[in-house]
Amino acid sequence: MSSRSDGAVIVFDGVCVLCNGWVRFLLRYDRKGRYRFATMQSASGRELLSRHGLDPDDPLSFLLVDEAGAWTDTDAIGRVLHGLGGGWRVVAKLLLAVPRALRDRGYRFTARNRYRWFGRRAQCRVPEPAELDRFLQ
Template sequence: MSSDAGVAAGEAVIVFDGTCVLCNGWVDFLLRHDRRGRYRFAAMQGATGRTLLARYGLDPDDPASFLLLEGARAWTDTDAIGRVLGGLGGFWKLARLMVLVPRPLRDVLYRWLARNRYRWFGITACRIPDEAERMRFLD
């Protein structure tokens, strides 16, 4: 990762809400299932996460979007989720079929969940990766 928070070719970075219990559960899920170590993570509360969100037109102070960066490309919300799951390989590739549901419908449901996630799942302290996970997190 360069000092200007660019994403290197071949690298995949997920910007997530580090204080959201649901979002941290998603990161735990990915750490368990991403056997190739393909994805790296940046909490939106950190300098790298904030920079990446702003660069792609997302408000770092309104964490309602999910951002996936792969090289020079960016995906948000349900497009990002489908791409991440598909990137795990195997059975998870079927998640890419979610594109059969029109994006406006998918994203309305996603935004509804995102707006209510703190109330339904709670808030936690920002995640501190353990020694084994540290290389997968950008800051």
């Protein structure tokens, strides 16, 4: 697990199957290694959530912290996709073209139902050895 402090950090629900799928997607497409990850259940994830006004015991949002600030919900998703570059920038622009109230309503609805629809793991994802520097403790 990484202790470096540079780069953007994504705080995600480590036991959520959907959220882990998002992280697998990012590990695959983030070829520059721009994003690092912390689970909401980890000490670093809980600290980041608290620092940015989110309840670490009732997280309905994932958090992106980058050089420009802290982002949640679909704003965070849009920034992450934009940061991947290439065609993902077009996807980000399309997402962010939808009014925030509407897109965030859909995000929150999915977040509230994520365990029921996609499942829940008994424990947080364990990074592969090659991924260890991408995950905070």
